[in-house]
Amino acid sequence: MKKALKIVGIVLACLVGFVLLFLAAASLAEYRPAAEEPVVLAGKGESAPTVGQSLTVLSWNMGYGGLSETADFFMDGGTGVRTQDKAQVQKNTQAVADLIRSVDPDVAFLQEIDRNSTRSWHIDELTAVQAANPAYQAAFAQNFRVLFMPYPWPPMGHIDSGVATLTRFDAESARRIQLPCPFTWPVRTMNLKRCLLVERIPVEGSDRELVLVNLHLEAYDDGEGKLAQTNMLAELMQAEAEKGNYVIAGGDFNQSFSSVDTSMYPLRGGGLWECGELDADAFGSGWQFLMDTTHPTCRSLDRAYDRSDPDFQFYMIDGFIVSENLAVESLETLDLDFVNSDHNPVRLTVTLR
Numbered sequence: 001m002k003k004a005l006k007i008v009g010i011v012l013a014c015l016v017g018f019v020l021l022f023l024a025a026a027s028l029a030e031y032r033p034a035a036e037e038p039v040v041l042a043g044k045g046e047s048a049p050t051v052g053q054s055l056t057v058l059s060w061n062m063g064y065g066g067l068s069e070t071a072d073f074f075m076d077g078g079t080g081v082r083t084q085d086k087a088q089v090q091k092n093t094q095a096v097a098d099l100i101r102s103v104d105p106d107v108a109f110l111q112e113i114d115r116n117s118t119r120s121w122h123i124d125e126l127t128a129v130q131a132a133n134p135a136y137q138a139a140f141a142q143n144f145r146v147l148f149m150p151y152p153w154p155p156m157g158h159i160d161s162g163v164a165t166l167t168r169f170d171a172e173s174a175r176r177i178q179l180p181c182p183f184t185w186p187v188r189t190m191n192l193k194r195c196l197l198v199e200r201i202p203v204e205g206s207d208r209e210l211v212l213v214n215l216h217l218e219a220y221d222d223g224e225g226k227l228a229q230t231n232m233l234a235e236l237m238q239a240e241a242e243k244g245n246y247v248i249a250g251g252d253f254n255q256s257f258s259s260v261d262t263s264m265y266p267l268r269g270g271g272l273w274e275c276g277e278l279d280a281d282a283f284g285s286g287w288q289f290l291m292d293t294t295h296p297t298c299r300s301l302d303r304a305y306d307r308s309d310p311d312f313q314f315y316m317i318d319g320f321i322v323s324e325n326l327a328v329e330s331l332e333t334l335d336l337d338f339v340n341s342d343h344n345p346v347r348l349t350v351t352l353r
Helices: 002-028 086-103 125-132 224-242
Strands: 036-038 054-061 107-114 137-149 157-167 173-178 195-202 209-216 246-252 255-257 276-278 287-290 318-323 326-333 346-352
Touching: 054 086, 054 209, 054 246, 054 318, 086 125, 107 125, 107 209, 107 246, 125 137, 125 157, 137 173, 137 195, 157 195, 157 209, 195 224, 209 224, 224 246, 224 276, 224 318, 246 326, 246 346, 287 326, 318 326, 318 346
Parallel strands: 054 107, 209 246, 255 276
Antiparallel strands: 036 173, 054 346, 107 157, 137 157, 173 195, 195 209, 246 318, 287 318, 326 346
16 A cells, blocks of 8 residues: 555656646746837838728638638637648638739738647748738738647647738838737746737828738637737827828727627627627727628637538627728628638728828
């Protein structure tokens, strides 16, 4: 009995030691971006925007090429981790590149784009998308970098992911602005460090700038993180609008807008992930909150997509916020039926007043 207890004690001590060692390593390797960092601009745009010009902006959370119609995800009630084989990830990534080429936008905001992650077979998705669309200048801001995530099983492994903006214009600068992180140690060490990717583009013939803000706000917090990040976004946009700049913020808000009726996509409960609600009044006057509810922009990942289920959970969480000096010409959720991603892309056309 004493010998058995001793063996159990040694095993437990080894386990505790391993956990402590892992936490120490995770803490040392934790991604700690600065409050603001310059972002490299790759490639060269073709032109500069002008007053009176019509611009098309496309936004798509591409689900790192791994969340297509057959996927579920463990954080949303499913069980999947690496949900697609390499060929399918390549196919999904190519679909993103093909859509950009087809829509031919002036600006493309992409979220959840991987550069070197286990979950997407270490495919550099940004390079693949940019290679298929060489006329665009590209900027990438990392928001998820983990040396090795050991859970669930099989483990998620290495993660290198972020948001990317492609534009036909020559940006004067691009910067990564760190958003508040709602998580504490040790959860924080392996969580996203969400950010804003802000590009500044001079408007020809004026002293104004076109300010592009690509974002992917908090998803799995208790609501305080979303609020803090939204408030920071509002402050930045208000400061730019006061300068007379043209401001377009777009992406995956993980929230519906309070000023947009999304009752056609009710939250069905049952333990499924629930989105937040962004308070449009917190931004003050002079802003346009844009979501096209004709089609949902996101689907639940508690299971593979079931087109035959009338009660399948959908969300409206992708859209744009634009300043009042931009005239909205059209807004459309492109119904791709979630074949290549758990999100549908959204296309916006505006004119610089």
